[in-house]
Amino acid sequence: MNLIYEIGTDWSTIMKTRKRETKKKSQSVGRPREFIEEDVLDNVMSLFWKQGYEGTGLSHILAATGLAKGSLYKAFQSKHNLYLKSLERYEVVHVDAAVKALRSNESPIKRLDDFLSAPINDALTGRENKGCFLCNASADRADIDIETSQHVKRSFKKLGQALSLVVSDIKLDWTKDQIDQAAQMLLSVYSGLRIMSRSGVDIDTLKASKAGALSLIVNDT
Amino acid sequence: MNLIYEIGTDWSTIMKTRKRETKKKSQSVGRPREFIEEDVLDNVMSLFWKQGYEGTGLSHILAATGLAKGSLYKAFQSKHNLYLKSLERYEVVHVDAAVKALRSNESPIKRLDDFLSAPINDALTGRENKGCFLCNASADRADIDIETSQHVKRSFKKLGQALSLVVSDIKLDWTKDQIDQAAQMLLSVYSGLRIMSRSGVDIDTLKASKAGALSLIVNDT
DNA sequence: CTTAATATAGACCATTTAGTCCACAATTCA
DNA sequence: TGAATTGTGGACTAAATGGTCTATATTAAG
Numbered sequence: 001m002n003l004i005y006e007i008g009t010d011w012s013t014i015m016k017t018r019k020r021e022t023k024k025k026s027q028s029v030g031r032p033r034e035f036i037e038e039d040v041l042d043n044v045m046s047l048f049w050k051q052g053y054e055g056t057g058l059s060h061i062l063a064a065t066g067l068a069k070g071s072l073y074k075a076f077q078s079k080h081n082l083y084l085k086s087l088e089r090y091e092v093v094h095v096d097a098a099v100k101a102l103r104s105n106e107s108p109i110k111r112l113d114d115f116l117s118a119p120i121n122d123a124l125t126g127r128e129n130k131g132c133f134l135c136n137a138s139a140d141r142a143d144i145d146i147e148t149s150q151h152v153k154r155s156f157k158k159l160g161q162a163l164s165l166v167v168s169d170i171k172l173d174w175t176k177d178q179i180d181q182a183a184q185m186l187l188s189v190y191s192g193l194r195i196m197s198r199s200g201v202d203i204d205t206l207k208a209s210k211a212g213a214l215s216l217i218v219n220d221t
Numbered sequence: 222m223n224l225i226y227e228i229g230t231d232w233s234t235i236m237k238t239r240k241r242e243t244k245k246k247s248q249s250v251g252r253p254r255e256f257i258e259e260d261v262l263d264n265v266m267s268l269f270w271k272q273g274y275e276g277t278g279l280s281h282i283l284a285a286t287g288l289a290k291g292s293l294y295k296a297f298q299s300k301h302n303l304y305l306k307s308l309e310r311y312e313v314v315h316v317d318a319a320v321k322a323l324r325s326n327e328s329p330i331k332r333l334d335d336f337l338s339a340p341i342n343d344a345l346t347g348r349e350n351k352g353c354f355l356c357n358a359s360a361d362r363a364d365i366d367i368e369t370s371q372h373v374k375r376s377f378k379k380l381g382q383a384l385s386l387v388v389s390d391i392k393l394d395w396t397k398d399q400i401d402q403a404a405q406m407l408l409s410v411y412s413g414l415r416i417m418s419r420s421g422v423d424i425d426t427l428k429a430s431k432a433g434a435l436s437l438i439v440n441d442t
Numbered sequence: 443c444t445t446a447a448t449a450t451a452g453a454c455c456a457t458t459t460a461g462t463c464c465a466c467a468a469t470t471c472a
Numbered sequence: 473t474g475a476a477t478t479g480t481g482g483a484c485t486a487a488a489t490g491g492t493c494t495a496t497a498t499t500a501a502g
Contacts, residue, residue, distance in 0.1 A: 033448090070493085074448085074449065078491080135416050136360040139352060143419050185429075191416050199358075215402065251477035278458075290460095295479065
């Protein structure tokens with residue numbers, strides 16, 4: 001009915017002329033971006049993290065980022081791609097941070113304690129309770145989207161390896177298998193805590209879980 | 222444009238006459254149902270379990286059940302209600318079965334081993350890999366839907382209590398706290414296994430997790 | 443200033459969504 | 473038989489969905 005695209009002229013032909021090979025500097029040829037990609041991804045990640053893929057509509061994304069559809073799609077191509085970029089961003093921002101914390105110069109037991117305390121502290125402070133994006137994505141998309149599952153697996157692997165290192169710092173006499181088993185157990189407990197805290201399981205139950213897990217590593221020997 | 226509802230007459234007035242107080246026998250007054258509620262819920266549960274709430278459309282539900290919209294909505298009122306009913310059905314069919322298995326007359330260690338082996342065996346056989354509906358629902362809906370979270374919490378509690386009983390059968394000298402901590406740890410590991418298996422984490426990693434968890438209970442003393 | 447290149451805003455669209463409504467079918471009861 | 477009651481099928485709808493397209497704005501280079 002109401003068309004408003006008839007005023008201008010001869011555009012598409014002009015557009016298809018050349019495609020200059022500029023080496024993507026931060027200050028490039030045309031009109032500059034009015035947003036920072038990382039900031040947008042942080043906002044979008046938060047939405048997907050909290051609401052899942054199908055639960056997050058373009059409308060939410062546009063509202064949270066303040067971008068218009070045109071800009072969003074020019075920069076990120078599709079909702080699906082935006083989801084994958086969010087997972088990458090999560091790995092860089094949150095997984096790598098957790099790995100770094102697991103490799104800090106605190107005592108190894110303190111590092112494990114902190115690792116398992118994070119879900120509990122988040123549940124205590126209440127606000128949001130997003131859980132863990134990896135866990136949520138695993139439940140949400142990993143079974144139907146190979147790219148998602150690959151990202152998630154890679155991040156889980158990073159965490160598992162970092163945990164193995166910490167355990168090996170405590171249990172100097174354990175075999176590699178024993179160490180890896182304990183580390184994977186800790187990672188499972190972490191995931192379980194993140195999942196159960198989403199449904200509001202009471203704090204004492206979560207704390208018991210953590211205590212049970214740590215008792216394997218902290219006790220005796 | 223094309224209206225076809227003009228042939229009949231005087232319906233709504235007739236409908237609003239009386240509302241007989243029949244004590245819901247299985248053979249009631251009007252036209253009988255052409256489906257069994259439990260069968261429909263089993264199908265629908267499977268969809269929500271696999272695809273989540275937003276990921277499951279009415280179209281999927283209609284296709285899977287073979288029902289027409291009218292029948293579906295007359296029986297179940299809304300998609301949301303259908304989801305809650307699916308969770309209830311899951312509790313009755315799957316959670317209670319797991320609890321029963323945990324209370325079987327197998328050796329307590331075998332019962333724990335079986336409990337943690339289920340996620341691994343499901344991952345091994347490949348087909349589907351739905352994970353655990355409680356865990357998925359927790360990630361998917363529990364944070365925004367109180368009714369969902371209540372169902373999920375109740376089911377988790379049942380599992381936790383059953384696990385405590387099994388642990389107490391093994392560790393006769395442990396305190397109640399020790400027992401509960403171990404049980405909650407096992408439940409977290411179970412949840413973690415279910416979640417991680419959704420993203421296709423390799424079987425050996427899952428097995429390591431299980432071994433780590435069981436080593437706390439099986440070893441020494 | 444002109445031209446090329448890129449970004450923005452938002453109108454627009456095809457499809458899908460959950461949900462409603464009613465003509466009609468099938469049953470029970472009197 | 474006929475009234476009352478309940479279930480069925482599916483046409484229909486309003487709103488929302490993800491995605492496209494283009495007029496225009498803004499920059500750099502020549």
